[in-house]
Amino acid sequence: MSFIEVRDIHKSYRRREVLRGASFYAEHGECIGIVGANGCGKSTLLGILSGSSKAESGHIFYDNHDATKERGTFLRYTGFVPQDNPLLSHLSVYDNLRFWYCETGRRIDDDMAGGILSRFGLDAYRSYDVSKLSGGMKKRLSIACAIARDPQVLILDEPGASLDIVCKEDIKNYLRSYVNTGNTVIIASHETGELELCDRIYLMAGGRLTELEFLRRSVRSSADIADTLIRYIRIPEVRQ
Ligand SMILES: Nc1ncnc2c1ncn2[C@@H]1O[C@H](COP(=O)(O)OP(=O)(O)OP(=O)(O)O)[C@@H](O)[C@H]1O
Numbered sequence: 001m002s003f004i005e006v007r008d009i010h011k012s013y014r015r016r017e018v019l020r021g022a023s024f025y026a027e028h029g030e031c032i033g034i035v036g037a038n039g040c041g042k043s044t045l046l047g048i049l050s051g052s053s054k055a056e057s058g059h060i061f062y063d064n065h066d067a068t069k070e071r072g073t074f075l076r077y078t079g080f081v082p083q084d085n086p087l088l089s090h091l092s093v094y095d096n097l098r099f100w101y102c103e104t105g106r107r108i109d110d111d112m113a114g115g116i117l118s119r120f121g122l123d124a125y126r127s128y129d130v131s132k133l134s135g136g137m138k139k140r141l142s143i144a145c146a147i148a149r150d151p152q153v154l155i156l157d158e159p160g161a162s163l164d165i166v167c168k169e170d171i172k173n174y175l176r177s178y179v180n181t182g183n184t185v186i187i188a189s190h191e192t193g194e195l196e197l198c199d200r201i202y203l204m205a206g207g208r209l210t211e212l213e214f215l216r217r218s219v220r221s222s223a224d225i226a227d228t229l230i231r232y233i234r235i236p237e238v239r240q
Pocket of ligand 1: 044
């Protein structure tokens, strides 16, 4: 069994079935990309993978633990960076981090000073209200909050959207090093720059996932990703 096994996930909103048997797998140290047209169900799937929302049926295994039966598994294995930053905007950067650090047994100051947080450049902003941060700093803080519990799996929903090129590059470098230490990244993205990080890429269409095997890192060229996505991605039909 792979480190992460996602099997036959179904999810509907009212009568519309968005996920119709989505399945995929991921190993330790892999970066997995999820691509697909706007509205095809990528965010819905990532919400379920992180435990933020529930599937109607199907199973998600993290390291042989069925997260759909033992809900604590989501908390133990995953950190989630949703599209909209899950930050408390009236609190400071430091207080947001405190919220996620409580019960971890780790100290924010240690992680700022040369620890995992030092990579995010948040130290200078520690007393800022989140409402006064730029979009890029908010995204850095959201990632910092997601990794507070030192998860083995980081799930990101379009992390680079609306960020400047320097911030995108910083986040990419961080993700590269996170994967290189044996962790797993699952990322939904429309950006070829982010998809270049991925070892394997799945296309979501019709509520299911299909691996685009010719986009495996071992066989693709850097030009392949954009060409392929343009050919394969179709906006889903919506029944009224
Ligand atoms: N809470 C909700 N209630 C009803 N319908 C929803 C809800 N959330 C999502 N949907 C619908 O489910 C479908 C899939 O949405 P989802 O956000 O998962 O797509 P996506 O692939 O992430 O899109 P995008 O690329 O635009 O971010 C869309 O048709 C959307 O309108």
